[in-house]
Amino acid sequence: MLQNFRSYQLAVQLYKDCKPIKAQSHIKDQLSRATLSVVLNLAEGSAKPTPKERKRFYSIALASLRETQAILTLLEQQKEFTVSNDLGAMLYKLVHSK
DSSP states (O other): OGGGOHHHHHHHHHHHHHTTOOOOHHHHHHHHHHHHHHHHHHHHHHTOSSHHHHHHHHHHHHHHHHHHHHHHHHTTOHHHHHHHHHHHHHHHHHHHOO
């Protein structure tokens, strides 16, 4: 199931792309936790039985992505930010779909 979930696959890519980023340890830790939160909330949400429950987890993933984007902005990581923007568009659609 998750192999065909494009948002999940892009979230995994973003997580892996952010791993080598150099930053102060507390910022690096927060970046790692925020990107991991996106991946895990997409995975958990995809298993929920109702659209309302899925949207709740996708909304949490979107919030964690915004946190990730704030950190990437502070660290001036343009390449990773571009990937995060693509993922943000996908998450926005998941959260706001009918």
